[in-house]
Amino acid sequence: MAGLYRQYWRINLLTTLEYRENFLLWAVFTVVYHGSAIAALAIVLTAFPAMNGWTFRDMAFLYGLWMLAHALHNTFFSAVSDVPERIRDGEFDRVLVRPLDALFQVIATPGQLFPDELLLALVFFAFATVYSGVRVDAAFVCLVPPIVVGGALIDLGINLFIATLAFWFVKVDALRWLVLQLEAEFTRYPISIYGRGVRLLLTFAVPFAFMNYFPASYLLNKHDATFAFPPQVGLLGPVIGVAFVLAAYAFWRIGLNRYQGVGH
Amino acid sequence: MLAGRRRFRLEPYVEFAKRAIAREATYRFDVFTGLASFVIRVYLLRAVWVALYAHNAAPPGLPLHAIVTYSTIALLMGLLLDIDQTRALYERLNDGSIATDFMKPISVPLYFFADGTGEVLFHAALIVPGLLLALIFVHIDVPSAGVLAAFGVSFVLGYFVGFFLNFILNCTAFWTLEISAVQLIVTWLTDLLGGQLVPLVLFPAFLAPIMYALPFAAMFSTPLLIYVGAIGPDRYLEVMGVQAFWIVVLGGVATVLWRAGARRVVVQGG
Numbered sequence: 001m002a003g004l005y006r007q008y009w010r011i012n013l014l015t016t017l018e019y020r021e022n023f024l025l026w027a028v029f030t031v032v033y034h035g036s037a038i039a040a041l042a043i044v045l046t047a048f049p050a051m052n053g054w055t056f057r058d059m060a061f062l063y064g065l066w067m068l069a070h071a072l073h074n075t076f077f078s079a080v081s082d083v084p085e086r087i088r089d090g091e092f093d094r095v096l097v098r099p100l101d102a103l104f105q106v107i108a109t110p111g112q113l114f115p116d117e118l119l120l121a122l123v124f125f126a127f128a129t130v131y132s133g134v135r136v137d138a139a140f141v142c143l144v145p146p147i148v149v150g151g152a153l154i155d156l157g158i159n160l161f162i163a164t165l166a167f168w169f170v171k172v173d174a175l176r177w178l179v180l181q182l183e184a185e186f187t188r189y190p191i192s193i194y195g196r197g198v199r200l201l202l203t204f205a206v207p208f209a210f211m212n213y214f215p216a217s218y219l220l221n222k223h224d225a226t227f228a229f230p231p232q233v234g235l236l237g238p239v240i241g242v243a244f245v246l247a248a249y250a251f252w253r254i255g256l257n258r259y260q261g262v263g264h
Numbered sequence: 265m266l267a268g269r270r271r272f273r274l275e276p277y278v279e280f281a282k283r284a285i286a287r288e289a290t291y292r293f294d295v296f297t298g299l300a301s302f303v304i305r306v307y308l309l310r311a312v313w314v315a316l317y318a319h320n321a322a323p324p325g326l327p328l329h330a331i332v333t334y335s336t337i338a339l340l341m342g343l344l345l346d347i348d349q350t351r352a353l354y355e356r357l358n359d360g361s362i363a364t365d366f367m368k369p370i371s372v373p374l375y376f377f378a379d380g381t382g383e384v385l386f387h388a389a390l391i392v393p394g395l396l397l398a399l400i401f402v403h404i405d406v407p408s409a410g411v412l413a414a415f416g417v418s419f420v421l422g423y424f425v426g427f428f429l430n431f432i433l434n435c436t437a438f439w440t441l442e443i444s445a446v447q448l449i450v451t452w453l454t455d456l457l458g459g460q461l462v463p464l465v466l467f468p469a470f471l472a473p474i475m476y477a478l479p480f481a482a483m484f485s486t487p488l489l490i491y492v493g494a495i496g497p498d499r500y501l502e503v504m505g506v507q508a509f510w511i512v513v514l515g516g517v518a519t520v521l522w523r524a525g526a527r528r529v530v531v532q533g534g
Binding site for chain 2: 025026028029032033036039040043044046047048049050051052053174177178181182185186189193194195198
């Protein structure tokens with residue numbers, strides 16, 4: 001499988017080189033997408049210096065942490081979100097007849113995959129780290145990679161849950177779109193600004209708060225008045241990520257076993 | 265070309281618009297998604313502004329209820345203005361069916377206008393429940409009838425600015441077919457630079473004049489500032505004049521591009 005996976009990345013990179021103009025265009029697209037979100041934050045927090053004790057410098061770090069985890073997910077696992085469409089087209093059946101794990105095949109479906117978002121996220125995260133003045137010591141260097149991987153796994157878990165629903169419901173695009181919006185827009189701010197229900201939702205149901213809010217609170221020494229959790233909950237991201245992916249995978253297996261095709 | 269010599273009739277275009285409404289109605293489910301997304305966003309923006317106003321001094325002339333009203337109306341406007349109503353132009357260029365459009369005894373740009381307006385009118389159905397929810401849950405301000413009327417006029421002017429911007433963008437498909445990324449980029453820039461996400465009055469002093477000088481402000485910022493009363497009746501003529509100016513300029517550019525593009529289709533078609 002490792003050899004196959006290497007081949008998959010070789011094809012992706014060759015495709016990218018083949019369509020250089022597209023690559024540049026989508027790179028600009030990524031810059032504008034994140035750039036306009038960050039610019040809006042910068043403008044608002046210049047006019048209003050703080051939000052529940054968070055300044056723009058803190059929130060740049062908050063955004064950088066989310067962006068890195070999200071970009072990591074998008075770079076390696078974005079093909080999972082194509083599953084509903086492939087089921088609808090009847091194309092998914094092809095995956096089932098091959099002697100390889102279905103999820104592996106899904107993840108390793110070649111396409112035009114650009115690592116541009118991940119590169120941009122690394123650059124912005126480095127900038128935000130310096131800009132926010134967070135203390136960069138051995139602990140920081142050891143903690144950030146697992147936190148980011150954990151965040152990417154939380155993303156993958158949710159993505160896989162929604163994709164699996166497509167075994168029962170043909171159209172799940174709307175749901176995916178709503179959850180993605182919830183993620184992209186609600187992770188921009190400290191979750192202490194939301195009502196109790198939304199905070200519980202973002203912590204326990206769709207745990208996006210573990211992608212950036214809790215770890216950033218820990219690293220920036222912010223006291224979290226939300227749930228009165230000890231600051232160390234910020235380090236739980238990887239555990240929650242793994243648990244979430246395992247749960248999603250179990251659900252995926254159930255869906256896969258039940259799946260009969262859409263009747264083509 | 266034939267169309268120019270015939271007497272202009274409105275009925276075909278009304279029919280095109282009706283067809284577009286019927287076509288969009290098959291995607292009814294998207295309406296619910298749109299509404300759910302709207303409710304989520306209103307919740308978010310209200311939480312954000314409440315938190316910001318709780319710990320900072322309010323900017324002059326923009327109390328909390330005004331900015332919540334501004335952002336909610338901006339979202340409702342976005343439901344219509346963020347639709348690319350001339351996408352059909354791109355699609356018909358992409359699959360080549362534009363060639364047969366030129367043979368029909370109609371004005372092709374007007375066909376796109378009618379089709380796009382039909383699409384937007386269908387989505388306008390979202391406005392009613394959206395507005396009701398906004399009135400009940402976030403208590404947005406409702407200005408006097410006069411201000412509402414001025415807002416309505418300014419919104420329609422802004423709609424035309426947006427129509428021509430989209431038309432110009434889709435016209436570039438005569439020359440290059442990879443434009444979907446460019447379109448999303450322009451939509452986001454429009455939302456930011458037009459003051460949909462953050463009112464332009466909150467932009468840093470050195471940026472604000474540049475923003476006001478761009479056509480995007482004519483789409484979102486002008487009607488919105490009229491609605492919340494930041495632009496008073498004494499300035500209505502001036503700001504709507506600027507909107508009209510952009511309609512003329514962008515309409516001119518759209519016409520030039522359309523003619524050049526149409527000639528290209530004829531040349532390529534032999």
